[in-house]
Amino acid sequence: MDDAHTVVWNRPERAGKGPAPSRTRAEITAAAIAIADAEGIDALSMRRVAKELGTGTASLYRYLASKDDLLDLMLDAVAAEDGGPPAPTGDWRDDLRTLAYRSRATIHRHPWMTSLAAGRPSLGPNSLDATEHALAALDPLGFDIDIMITVVDTLHAFVRGYAIGELAQQEAVRRSGVGNQEWMDAHTPYLDKVVKAGRHPLLARVIRDAELPHAADSAERGFELGLERLLDGWEANLPVRP
Amino acid sequence: MDDAHTVVWNRPERAGKGPAPSRTRAEITAAAIAIADAEGIDALSMRRVAKELGTGTASLYRYLASKDDLLDLMLDAVAAEDGGPPAPTGDWRDDLRTLAYRSRATIHRHPWMTSLAAGRPSLGPNSLDATEHALAALDPLGFDIDIMITVVDTLHAFVRGYAIGELAQQEAVRRSGVGNQEWMDAHTPYLDKVVKAGRHPLLARVIRDAELPHAADSAERGFELGLERLLDGWEANLPVRP
């Protein structure tokens, strides 16, 4: 791989001369995503991907310069899932809400995304499409371009950050190898101790009085509430139309 | 380590019988943080920590059941940095803003946090302190407890999510091993190509017309703007005082 220093997306897949490659980057990426979805990001190794595809491990390096490249491709591949169809409807609030919910759904489908997103800027073609899309929803509002990126950034920040919080426990349970019940059992005595110590009166109130955390759709409702407030914030600061 | 299934923070550090341990968990955690700060999270290995402390690698497992335990401890240790002094001033907006900025500063000091936070619920004693603290700032407002956690969750989600975006490129550059300039050089031809292709008119506008991305303090200002809008959203929905 002579041009390993170049960005993955700017590197041609086929060179043209020798025998035709038997695999494609997309195929490898799809296999990797399937593994990460089913067994978690820790289970994703080059050997595992090779086994899944029935090839030798070293063969993968004909397509990718490094595992990092593969991770970049995985992230961009899933970005295609929420950069898709829905176009501006005219109601910017609806549009942004839809975008946020789609983005959250994608993360739920691929929990490993949150681990990869840190330290990996989204510059793949599909990610760029998604950003273009989000900007389009805001275009009719009359914000200037600087504010527009800020709105999009803020929205994405909220969605990403919220989803991370949502998935953290879920992933911790999976990684621990035990079931949800055993995980809870291992943690509740500690939490009880903290609450009983009395130095966290408000946390105690949360654990005792709050309804939301105990509700099945708590994450759902929390997300909705936070999102609406965020949209309220922008709505209260719309530019004055000329 | 007989009780490896128990939570780290609930496990006694010393057993009481044999010779006194020569290291402490805090010491090990501090060394690990120092390494991660200086050389990145990828450079953090058990052997590296052991070398730093001048001990054998296997010795670390007298204090920790696994590397995951160490990562948990690292996260909780830095959580102490922003769970600290500033108490409610009476102005909830100021309080939340301070909290957000402190939290962001902590993440900037320890960029590896963002990689670890995904898949690792913050349940350490210091994280709990920080949450209690944030709730205290909201207490006088008259929200009910369910809304209060939502506000705190939303704020943290925004800060985390925004910081991840901020640090992603920075981390990518560091991991690539080359300097910032080389990294830019490797990416600009690709971005130029995308813009020239013409299917991303709004992105093109961002790259050409926007001032914010080119400003030195762009991340700073974006964060401030987003945060203020978020606070606006909650301010517009304060509970009616009885």
Next chain:
DNA sequence: TCTACTCGGGTACAGTGTTCGCAGTAATGG
């Protein structure tokens, strides 16, 4: 003092990402 327990850590093992070199194959230039 004796015993039962811990502590430190060398060694070993399974698994990781990645490189090297080689055999085989397909398109290209003469």
Next chain:
DNA sequence: CCATTACTGCGAACACTGTACCCGAGTAGA
């Protein structure tokens, strides 16, 4: 049509990783 060239797949090897095992040494309580 054939030699050349540039590629492909991949077994083997290297330098690393997290961690289990086992040992001698040391100390607290009986």
